[in-house]
Amino acid sequence: MIYPPQILLPGPTPVPPSVDLAMQRAMSDHRGAVFTQVKDHVTNQLEALFQVGTQGGVAVIPTTGTGALEAAIQNFFNPGDHIIGVSTGAFGERFVAVAEKMGVVVRHIRVPYGQSFDPRHIVETVEEETDIKGILVTHNETSTGVLNPVGELARLLKTMPAHPVLIVDSISGVPSVPLTIEKDGVDVIIAASQKGFMCPPGLGILAVSARARELILKERPGRLFFDLQPYLAGQFPYTPAVSLWNGLEEALNLLEAEGVEPRLARHRLLSRMTRAFGAAAGMEPAVEPAIASPTVTALHVAQGFTPLDFKNQAAQLGLQIAGGMGPWHHEMVRIGHVGAVMPNQLLEGLATLAHLLPQGLDGVQASWNVWHEDIAVQKEAYRA
Numbered sequence: 001m002i003y004p005p006q007i008l009l010p011g012p013t014p015v016p017p018s019v020d021l022a023m024q025r026a027m028s029d030h031r032g033a034v035f036t037q038v039k040d041h042v043t044n045q046l047e048a049l050f051q052v053g054t055q056g057g058v059a060v061i062p063t064t065g066t067g068a069l070e071a072a073i074q075n076f077f078n079p080g081d082h083i084i085g086v087s088t089g090a091f092g093e094r095f096v097a098v099a100e101k102m103g104v105v106v107r108h109i110r111v112p113y114g115q116s117f118d119p120r121h122i123v124e125t126v127e128e129e130t131d132i133k134g135i136l137v138t139h140n141e142t143s144t145g146v147l148n149p150v151g152e153l154a155r156l157l158k159t160m161p162a163h164p165v166l167i168v169d170s171i172s173g174v175p176s177v178p179l180t181i182e183k184d185g186v187d188v189i190i191a192a193s194q195k196g197f198m199c200p201p202g203l204g205i206l207a208v209s210a211r212a213r214e215l216i217l218k219e220r221p222g223r224l225f226f227d228l229q230p231y232l233a234g235q236f237p238y239t240p241a242v243s244l245w246n247g248l249e250e251a252l253n254l255l256e257a258e259g260v261e262p263r264l265a266r267h268r269l270l271s272r273m274t275r276a277f278g279a280a281a282g283m284e285p286a287v288e289p290a291i292a293s294p295t296v297t298a299l300h301v302a303q304g305f306t307p308l309d310f311k312n313q314a315a316q317l318g319l320q321i322a323g324g325m326g327p328w329h330h331e332m333v334r335i336g337h338v339g340a341v342m343p344n345q346l347l348e349g350l351a352t353l354a355h356l357l358p359q360g361l362d363g364v365q366a367s368w369n370v371w372h373e374d375i376a377v378q379k380e381a382y383r384a
């Protein structure tokens with residue numbers, strides 16, 4: 001293929017040209033004036049985005065999402081500590097596995113694929129157990145396309161006299177799905193550069209509440225690189241990924257220009273358009289609309305295909321989508337609509353898939369209708 005393929009993946013996601021350009025800026029001393037300005041700008045923007053409340057609440061580490069999960073475990077728990085880990089799919093299972101590898105004892109609440117967790121059940125489990133130091137949950141489960149009620153869980157936990165630290169994997173959520181430290185009452189939010197932040201993979205981002213900062217272990221066996229304390233203090237004990245920081249600065253400018261509410265509305269629209277396509281094209285959406293993720297949609301693979309065939313044939317037509325994960329490996333494909341994806345670009349990708357499906361054009365029409373109705377509603381709102 002001569003030209004880059006279109007990607008509708010749940011990560012990595014398309015990188016806007018201006019972010020690419022920013023990453024080509026000349027290399028500079030990470031302790032010099034030019035980079036310090038970038039660092040301060042990015043840090044201030046991230047603190048505002050995550051609403052951490054005070055300064056020193058965001059750490060940006062050169063690692064992937066999984067590295068950031070590992071960093072969270074190493075900073076809050078010692079080997080032998082007891083925690084609750086809730087999984088609603090493959091990435092929740094991964095978070096539990098990371099904690100167990102680090103010697104932490106996990107009471108695993110396993111929710112079937114395709115469902116969201118029940119916050120009350122988690123709170124009841126906290127009440128039943130003694131000595132629970134933390135709770136791990138996934139905000140937006142990328143393997144199933146389920147959005148979990150993290151805000152509700154945080155509100156219930158707040159009503160307890162004391163509650164374990166709540167650590168949320170929002171790697172495919174924030175900033176395309178809202179979640180904040182102050183407003184939602186979450187202790188730690190974990191994100192990564194290659195999803196809604198519209199950058200290449202390589203940066204793990206952790207937002208930490210003032211309460212959680214007090215709980216960070218001063219020393220922990222086996223921890224060096226992932227010690228959050230210097231990062232939160234704005235220091236670089238090791239060379240930062242300068243080019244990725246430059247890209248992130250531009251991506252944050254783009255996010256600011258789009259605005260929080262329009263961006264969230266865009267992802268909700270993309271989710272509805274993808275689901276409408278699937279329902280009309282013979283690829284039923286895998287989860288109920290009430291818990292559907294705004295950033296990734298799992299669809300039953302069309303009759304006559306395995307997910308791998310479907311994905312490979314789409315790739316031959318110039319479109320990259322994702323396969324199913326875990327027990328859904330043989331049943332589902334996943335369409336990502338996170339980060340820099342506009343409705344017309346999604347529609348272009350869906351029109352590509354339509355070549356593979358007898359009812360494909362019905363799917364494209366249904367998806368277009370959803371977009372068209374949305375435009376009409378917006379026009380009406382503008383006039384009013």
Ligand SMILES: Cc1ncc(COP(=O)(O)O)c(C=O)c1O
Pocket residue numbers: 010011064065066067091138140141142169170171172192201
């Ligand atoms: C919810 C979630 N958690 C964790 C990860 C792992 O991130 P990485 O592949 O960057 O290590 C991903 C990546 O897709 C994810 O979507």
